[in-house]
Amino acid sequence: EVQLVESGGGLVQPGRSLKLSCAASGFTFSNYGMAWVRQAPTKGLEWVATISYDGSSTYYRDSVKGRFTISRDNAKSTLYLQMDSLRSEDTATYYCALHGYYPFAYWGQGTLVTVSS
Amino acid sequence: DVLMTQTPVSLPVSLGGQVSISCRSSQSLVHSDGNTYLHWYLQKPGQSPQLLIYRVSNRFSGVPDRFSGSGSGTDFTLKISRVEPEDLGVYYCLQSTHFPDTFGAGTKLELK
Numbered sequence A: 001e002v003q004l005v006e007s008g009g010g011l012v013q014p015g016r017s018l019k020l021s022c023a024a025s026g027f028t029f030s031n032y033g034m035a036w037v038r039q040a041p042t043k044g045l046e047w048v049a050t051i052s053y054d055g056s057s058t059y060y061r062d063s064v065k066g067r068f069t070i071s072r073d074n075a076k077s078t079l080y081l082q083m084d085s086l087r088s089e090d091t092a093t094y095y096c097a098l099h100g101y102y103p104f105a106y107w108g109q110g111t112l113v114t115v116s117s
Numbered sequence B: 001d002v003l004m005t006q007t008p009v010s011l012p013v014s015l016g017g018q019v020s021i022s023c024r025s026s027q028s029l030v031h032s033d034g035n036t037y038l039h040w041y042l043q044k045p046g047q048s049p050q051l052l053i054y055r056v057s058n059r060f061s062g063v064p065d066r067f068s069g070s071g072s073g074t075d076f077t078l079k080i081s082r083v084e085p086e087d088l089g090v091y092y093c094l095q096s097t098h099f100p101d102t103f104g105a106g107t108k109l110e111l112k
Helices: none
Strands: A003-007 A010-012 A018-025 A034-039 A045-051 A058-060 A068-073 A078-083 A092-098 A111-115 B004-007 B010-013 B019-025 B038-043 B049-054 B067-072 B075-080 B089-095 B107-111
Touching: A003 A092, A018 A034, A018 A092, A018 A111, A034 A068, A034 A078, A045 A068, A045 A078, A058 A068, A078 A092, B004 B089, B010 B019, B019 B038, B019 B089, B019 B107, B038 B067, B049 B067, B075 B089
Parallel strands: A010 A111, B010 B107
Antiparallel strands: A003 A018, A018 A078, A034 A045, A034 A092, A045 A058, A068 A078, A092 A111, B004 B019, B019 B075, B038 B049, B038 B089, B067 B075, B089 B107
16 A cells, blocks of 8 residues: 655745654665645645656746755665745645656655645 | 646536546646556545546546446546545546646535
């Protein structure tokens, strides 16, 4: 059974940093691309970033490019999202998702990031 | 970015009934490889989204055949027949033909 468990969310001040993790199990992590998708409170879904199966390719939405970094450790079956220079508009629940032939096929339960002073 | 417009925003339904949700894109979703990357998700209350339909009309693993997707170009539809209580929630369409991937704003399926 595919399991994705996010962690690392919390309350952070504007301009500060936070690093999210997503622990994967139940599948061969190193064979699949992964992604982060966020959802602001009571809002819809917004793709944030994607990383290829081996980490060689990464893609970001414009609003986070240069501030967020997606990475992975295939030995640990873990996905990361380093978030720097956080803004109030980054406040959201962040989901990691298995992303490959089947788009965003499996999702974690999400971790809430609140950017506020 | 490709704008995905879902209608209606809210959709009251009776259990056992049939409904349709529309998703229209601001440009054609036919990729240069010939595929159309339009997908559907359901987010049940308090849960994470789940994939229902990928590439217009293909049901994902475990999705009942009460769900069906159709459409082409810029106009797509998700149909749900014999609605059951576990079908309630917010439905989203997603396009991944053009960068960046963009979701529709959602359609809330609720009991009449």
